[in-house]
Amino acid sequence: MLEKVSTSDDGSTRIGVYVCRCGLNIAQTVDCKKVAENVSDIDDVAVSKEIPYACSEPGQVEIQEDIAEHNLNRVVIASCSPRLHEPTFRNMMVEAGLNPYLFEMANLREQCSWVHMREPEAATKKSEDLVRMAISRVRLLSQLYAETLPLTKRTLVIGGGIAGIQAALDLADNGYEVVLVEKKPSIGGMMAQLDKTFPTMDCSI
Amino acid sequence: MSDVAEVKGYVGNFKARIVKKARYVIEKECTSCGDCATACPVVFPDEFNVGLSSRKAIYKSFPQAVPSSYVINMNECMGRGCSKCLDACDKNCIDFHMSDEEIMEEIGSIVVATGFKPYDPREMDEYGYTRFHNVVTSLEFERLVNAGGPTQGELIRPGDRKHPQSVGFIQCVGSRSLRKGGEYCSNICCMNTIKSTLVLKEHYPDMDIKVFYIDIRAFGKGFEELYNRSRKLGVQYVRGLPGSVEELPDRSMRIAVENTSNGKIEFYDLDMLVLALGIEPSSGTRKLQEMLGLQLTPDGFYLEAHPKLLPVDAATRGVFYAGCAEGPKDIKESVTQGSAVTARAIRLMHRGEIVSEPITSEVIIERCTACGKCAEVCPYNAITVDKKMKTPAVVNTAACAGCGTCGAECIFDAIVMNHFTDDQINRQTDAMLEEDAGEKIVVFACNWCSYAGADYAGVSRIQYPPNARLIRTMCSGRVDEKFIWYAFEKGAPIVLVSGCHIGDCHYINANLWTEKRVAKVRKKMEKLGLRPERLQLEWISAAEGLRFSGIMKEMEELRTTVSQEEIRETVEILKARKQKS
Numbered sequence: 011m012l013e014k015v016s017t018s019d020d021g022s023t024r025i026g027v028y029v030c031r032c033g034l035n036i037a038q039t040v041d042c043k044k045v046a047e048n049v050s051d052i053d054d055v056a057v058s059k060e061i062p063y064a065c066s067e068p069g070q071v072e073i074q075e076d077i078a079e080h081n082l083n084r085v086v087i088a089s090c091s092p093r094l095h096e097p098t099f100r101n102m103m104v105e106a107g108l109n110p111y112l113f114e115m116a117n118l119r120e121q122c123s124w125v126h127m128r129e130p131e132a133a134t135k136k137s138e139d140l141v142r143m144a145i146s147r148v149r150l151l152s153q154l155y156a157e158t159l160p161l162t163k164r165t166l167v168i169g170g171g172i173a174g175i176q177a178a179l180d181l182a183d184n185g186y187e188v189v190l191v192e193k194k195p196s197i198g199g200m201m202a203q204l205d206k207t208f209p210t211m212d213c214s215i
Numbered sequence: 216m217s218d219v220a221e222v223k224g225y226v227g228n229f230k231a232r233i234v235k236k237a238r239y240v241i242e243k244e245c246t247s248c249g250d251c252a253t254a255c256p257v258v259f260p261d262e263f264n265v266g267l268s269s270r271k272a273i274y275k276s277f278p279q280a281v282p283s284s285y286v287i288n289m290n291e292c293m294g295r296g297c298s299k300c301l302d303a304c305d306k307n308c309i310d311f312h313m314s315d316e317e318i319m320e321e322i323g324s325i326v327v328a329t330g331f332k333p334y335d336p337r338e339m340d341e342y343g344y345t346r347f348h349n350v351v352t353s354l355e356f357e358r359l360v361n362a363g364g365p366t367q368g369e370l371i372r373p374g375d376r377k378h379p380q381s382v383g384f385i386q387c388v389g390s391r392s393l394r395k396g397g398e399y400c401s402n403i404c405c406m407n408t409i410k411s412t413l414v415l416k417e418h419y420p421d422m423d424i425k426v427f428y429i430d431i432r433a434f435g436k437g438f439e440e441l442y443n444r445s446r447k448l449g450v451q452y453v454r455g456l457p458g459s460v461e462e463l464p465d466r467s468m469r470i471a472v473e474n475t476s477n478g479k480i481e482f483y484d485l486d487m488l489v490l491a492l493g494i495e496p497s498s499g500t501r502k503l504q505e506m507l508g509l510q511l512t513p514d515g516f517y518l519e520a521h522p523k524l525l526p527v528d529a530a531t532r533g534v535f536y537a538g539c540a541e542g543p544k545d546i547k548e549s550v551t552q553g554s555a556v557t558a559r560a561i562r563l564m565h566r567g568e569i570v571s572e573p574i575t576s577e578v579i580i581e582r583c584t585a586c587g588k589c590a591e592v593c594p595y596n597a598i599t600v601d602k603k604m605k606t607p608a609v610v611n612t613a614a615c616a617g618c619g620t621c622g623a624e625c626i627f628d629a630i631v632m633n634h635f636t637d638d639q640i641n642r643q644t645d646a647m648l649e650e651d652a653g654e655k656i657v658v659f660a661c662n663w664c665s666y667a668g669a670d671y672a673g674v675s676r677i678q679y680p681p682n683a684r685l686i687r688t689m690c691s692g693r694v695d696e697k698f699i700w701y702a703f704e705k706g707a708p709i710v711l712v713s714g715c716h717i718g719d720c721h722y723i724n725a726n727l728w729t730e731k732r733v734a735k736v737r738k739k740m741e742k743l744g745l746r747p748e749r750l751q752l753e754w755i756s757a758a759e760g761l762r763f764s765g766i767m768k769e770m771e772e773l774r775t776t777v778s779q780e781e782i783r784e785t786v787e788i789l790k791a792r793k794q795k796s
Contacts, residue, residue: 091670092687093662094521111573111634120673121685125764132681139647139655139684146642154573154633159613161227161569162323165560168219168503172546173538174328176553177560184561189320191217191233193499196280199330203263203354205361205368207546208410209437214546215279 023149024056026082027141028073030064030089032119039123041134045088049141054149056080064089065098074106083108084151086144088116088137109153116140164189171199216286218499220317222325222506225595225616226533227569231320237313239292240273242284244308247275251285251300251309259291261365264358267373268365273300273309278363323569324533324560325507327517328553329499331539333492334389334396342385342490343460347468348374350460350488353384353407360414370415372487374466379486381423382415383470384408385457390493391429399514401493402543405432408491409445416448424450425483427457427472435545453481460488494543507534508721510664512758516542527555530663530721530757535559574634574689575615576622582629583607589621589630592692594723618722619693623732635688637697644702647684652706653782656683656770659698661691661726664715664756671760679767682774683711690714692725699736699750704789708777709749709770716754726754743788749777 029046031037042060050058057080063069064087076082085108087099092115100110118137126133163186167178170192178188190197201207204214221232240251255271263276272291275284287300287309294311301309333354336344343350349372351359362368372379386404389396405428412424431452433442446452457470467486474481496515504511509529510518517536520528527535535556538549563569576598578589585605590598597614598621600606608629610621622632647655660666666687672679688694691714702710712733720726730752737747751770755763 091666091673093667093670117670117673117685120670122681124673124676125678126681127676127678129681136681136684142646142649143643143684143686146646147639150636150639150642152633152636156570156573157612158568159227159571161564161567162229162321163564163567164320164322165324165326165564166219166222166229166231166320166322167326167328169328169330169538169540171328171330171538171549173330173540173549173553174326176550177326177328177537177556180554180557181560184557186561186564189231189233189322191219193216193218194276195216195238195286196276196282198277198279198281200333201546202277202279203265203357205357205364206410206414208406209435209441209547211410211413211441 023054023084024080024082025054025084025086025145025148026073026076026080027055027058027086027145028064028069028088029058029060029137029141030069030087030118031060031062032089032123033063036089036118036123039127039130039133040118040137041130044134045138045141048138049145052142052145054084055145056082065095070098070102074102077106077108084112084148086114086116086141086148088118088141088144090119091115091117109155111154112148112151114144114148114151116144163187166191169199170194170197172201174199217318219503219506225614226531226563227323228613229322229325229533231322231325233318233320235316235318237289237315238284239287239289239310239313240285241308241310242282244306245284246306247283247285248305249275249285250303250305254299254303256297256299257291257293259288264365265352265355267355267358323564324535326535326537326556326560327503327507327509327529327540328537329497329503329540331494331543332497334401334495336388336490336492339388339395341459342388342457342488343462343468344490347460347462347466347488348372349379349466349468349486350490353404353411353489353491356411356489360411360418370418372466377486379422381425381467381485382487382489383468383483383485384411384424384426384489384491386426386428386491387456388490388492389495396493397495397514399543400432402432403545404491404493406435406438406441406545408489409433409438409441411489412445412450413441413448416445416450420448423485425485426450426452427455427470428452429456430454435547453483494539497540500540505718507531508723509534510715510719510721510757512542514542516540518756518758527552527559533563571613572617574617574632575612576610576617576619577631577633578608578610579629579631580607582627584627584629586627588624588626592620592624592725592728594618594620594725616722618690618725619688620690620722620725620728623693623695624728632693635693637695640686640688640698641701643686644698644705644707647686648702648705648707653708653777653779654682654774655707656709656711656767656774657702657707658683658685658711658713658770659691659694660685660687661714661721662687662689663721664719664754665691665713665763667757668755668759668763671758672763673760675760677760677764679764680771682771683767690720690722690725691729692720692722694729694732696732696736699733700789703745703749703785704793706782706786708782709751709774711751711753711766711770713753713755713766716756719754719756743792745785745788746777746781748773
């Protein structure tokens with residue numbers, strides 16, 4: 011698995027870099043165009059450009075078209091936190107016929123434009139650094155393959171109050187086994203102790 | 216009557232050890248006739264009625280309890296010397312020899328629905344809860360007006376059993392306060408009080424009812440209508456929380472309150488006071504959080520994977536939240552979440568198989584000396600090594616969660632952490648420090664806590680100096696000693712390693728190894744004549760955006776103390792050290 015690297019037909023690494031404006035969320039502070047231009051002559055970078063919304067349908071389509079047209083085999087998206095959109099772009103990679111792990115994000119929104127709002131130059135410089143770091147990393151990434159494992163179709167519900175009871179009943183009604191654990195001698199939780207309940211003003215039990 | 220003692224495994228294949236406590240009554244045979252309780256001579260306060268009535272040592276929490284069976288509290292029972300309940304039970308379903316049972320369950324997903332506990336008003340004594348009998352909590356009030364409660368629903372004052380002619384409700388007891396209780400709004404208390412006023416007006420139309428509040432939050436569907444109804448029925452809403460409560464000779468209360476709608480200090484005499492208690496995380500929250508590797512908000516409730524888009528998912532795959540475990544909420548919202556977790560859990564389980572993240576570690580057999588260090592540090596026992604037979608380490612990829620601690624601890628470079636290899640990380644350092652290295656702070660941030668904390672600072676628009684650059688790893692346990700040395704070799708003035716707080720680690724306890732490693736490197740730095748404070752270690756949770764930005768400011772201050780000369784010197788020292796080895 012380690013040695014496998016994705017290369018294009020002629021054996022070269024071809025990286026696409028997309029600096030997302032995120033409307034104005036990033037572009038208001040970071041000079042996205044400048045960042046894209048400054049990294050465009052780095053080795054292996056085949057395409058580098060700014061893009062209005064990388065995560066949107068047109069954004070993804072544009073990247074996928076570039077992948078086909080320029081024979082890209084690795085992608086850097088400089089936009090928001092990977093904790094938000096990494097899954098989105100991994101799917102995009104798969105749809106474009108690439109391994110989803112040959113992709114890296116640089117977090118320009120949460121780590122630059124939103125937190126250095128009054129220092130546009132410094133934010134732009136930092137953005138460029140983050141993109142350079144992502145390019146260095148993406149170049150070395152390996153194709154990885156997910157494994158399929160067996161799964162137990164049973165749920166442990168911890169707590170027998172109204173939320174736990176509702177979850178347990180819904181799961182059971184859908185044909186799933188449930189183990190409901192309650193530490194008190196009876197289920198019912200806090201709600202059982204209440205008299206009437208809002209907004210319907212009816213009894214709790 | 217059970218508790219989850221231990222959970223092992225991973226999404227789709229958890230193993231839970233559940234301790235089922237002995238009831239000392241065979242629940243399937245008990246008919247709830249109650250003869251045993253009649254015979255029992257031991258009397259204790261009844262928890263279900265919050266101490267407003269009594270029960271026996273053998274009891275049933277409430278008539279509709281499920282399972283419908285009696286139970287003995289063995290700490291209260293007089294034991295075998297007394298066997299009155301045994302003699303009274305026709306069904307012979309009482310068994311003093313019953314013992315706790317341990318049950319192992321294999322499960323694919325977990326729903327955490329551990330609820331809340333009401334705020335304990337004893338610390339807020341300005342309202343006199345510990346001093347005056349006729350100051351009650353909202354929960355005690357519930358029991359007093361409940362037809363199944365100790366008074367059959369007749370409202371009386373606990374101090375003298377008189378019927379109160381006037382009742383005051385004090386809002387936000389334990390909520391929205393910087394001094395006592397929680398800073399957050401407890402969500403339910405406004406509506407619960409409005410409901411209580413309607414219940415009172417229904418039974419006692421002439422009762423004088425006052426509500427003292429900061430502001431009324433009647434935001435849900437149908438809520439404003441209830442609030443208007445309450446006002447129309449004559450309930451008086453006074454904007455302001457009482458400053459003091461005194462007891463009068465007739466055991467009613469005189470309260471002083473600044474009415475903030477007219478700026479005047481007003482006094483009210485009320486027969487009874489009800490404290491609208493806020494909501495706190497339930498007591499077992501911390502234990503379960505550590506067991507399942509979950510995260511908490513600063514309030515102490517469980518932190519969801521995303522506050523808008525993944526509101527019932529935990530960051531730990533396969534774990535979901537429902538109800539007040541995740542934050543204060545009312546019944547309707549709790550029910551909604553109960554159904555929501557069902558959909559999320561089924562989405563995960565319905566195929567009967569699960570696709571695992573391939574970010575796992577791999578052993579380079581030729582380099583492995585079978586020293587066993589990797590197996591020792593793995594929080595998941597996912598690595599096996601036969602040290603005696605010198606067989607190289609084997610990683611069970613299904614059990615490997617991908618923290619990378621093994622890779623960081625292997626001194627023979629015999630472990631590759633996929634997707635976070637040494638090269639993939641050090642080349643980021645290269646790119647970062649290629650220009651103006653002296654102005655930059657190298658930050659290693661774990662995905663689940665400190666990186667998420669940085670995200671939180673971003674979402675909250677908290678501004679901080681722009682000198683730090685983050686290198687993301689899944690766990691701080693991945694941060695190899697080599698990565699730190701490499702950054703200093705390349706001219707980094709400051710290196711910060713950051714991860715989840717001890718006890719909060721997403722990978723059980725991998726960050727304990729981070730802590731040890733950083734201490735070790737700092738010692739070595741001292742020996743080499745480098746200032747050890749240039750290597751920093753900080754724990755930042757996913758909810759600590761403010762803390763993250765504060766630390767960035769501190770790091771920047773620290774950075775300004777590192778001169779170009781010091782950096783040059785460091786680079787030389789490290790070069791010489793490398794040549795020696």
